[in-house]
Amino acid sequence: MIGHRNRRCEERYAWRNYNDDGSYEVSPRNTYYQNFVLKVLLERVSDWCFRRSILDFGEPRRMDVTIAQRGGFYISDFKTTLEIDRMRSASESGVLPYYLKWPVVDVGLIRDAPAANSAGLQLADIVSGAYSRAIDERRFGSCNGQYAMQLGRRMARSAYGDVAGYGVTGLPWNLLRANLSEDQKSMFRQFGYKGEKLVRPGPPSSEW
Numbered sequence: 001m002i003g004h005r006n007r008r009c010e011e012r013y014a015w016r017n018y019n020d021d022g023s024y025e026v027s028p029r030n031t032y033y034q035n036f037v038l039k040v041l042l043e044r045v046s047d048w049c050f051r052r053s054i055l056d057f058g059e060p061r062r063m064d065v066t067i068a069q070r071g072g073f074y075i076s077d078f079k080t081t082l083e084i085d086r087m088r089s090a091s092e093s094g095v096l097p098y099y100l101k102w103p104v105v106d107v108g109l110i111r112d113a114p115a116a117n118s119a120g121l122q123l124a125d126i127v128s129g130a131y132s133r134a135i136d137e138r139r140f141g142s143c144n145g146q147y148a149m150q151l152g153r154r155m156a157r158s159a160y161g162d163v164a165g166y167g168v169t170g171l172p173w174n175l176l177r178a179n180l181s182e183d184q185k186s187m188f189r190q191f192g193y194k195g196e197k198l199v200r201p202g203p204p205s206s207e208w
Contacts, residue, residue, distance in 0.1 A: 034073055035081040037171070042082075042105070043098050044166050048156045050101040060103035068115040068125070075112045082107055127151060131168070135187050145187055152190060164192025 089099035155167030
């Protein structure tokens with residue numbers, strides 16, 4: 001993702017800081033990238049939770065989402081991004097072809113917290129760390145991928161058994177542009193990508 005930009009994602013409104021007298025100052029924050037990536041993640045998570053709740057309970061059940069606090073991340077900005085997604089999903093006017101599964105999403109149940117205070121966030125860091133260290137050779141060098149491989153049986157899967165799109169999603173979408181090594185390609189194939197072109201499965205199927 002070094003040097004990568006998504007200009008459509010950058011087309012957001014300017015954030016406003018309101019004063020006590022009702023006046024405001026425009027104070028843009030460069031949060032569009034992390035908000036975009038988190039939205040892509042929640043698209044997959046909400047789709048999975050929607051399908052599992054229908055299967056297990058016969059109705060949608062709300063997700064409870066906790067995001068680790070990080071410097072430069074603002075939960076209020078992210079919730080605003082989600083509200084824009086909700087409006088665009090209703091009118092199908094967004095720039096991307098996919099939206100959150102809103103029957104299981106309650107913005108009020110999305111919060112942030114210090115990772116040091118949450119065992120769930122620490123576990124998420126361990127899981128994501130195992131995969132990032134196996135795939136990000138530029139940052140970490142050649143790493144042992146066996147820990148990431150062992151995560152395969154715990155990954156959420158589509159009706160056809162695909163992991164990609166649920167458990168592992170590479171950005172940019174066209175991985176041919178990423179100049180991956182053979183070890184990196186092997187890791188992506190292990191988690192649902194297909195063939196020499198590393199074709200990522202499309203949106204999850206309507207069948208469970």
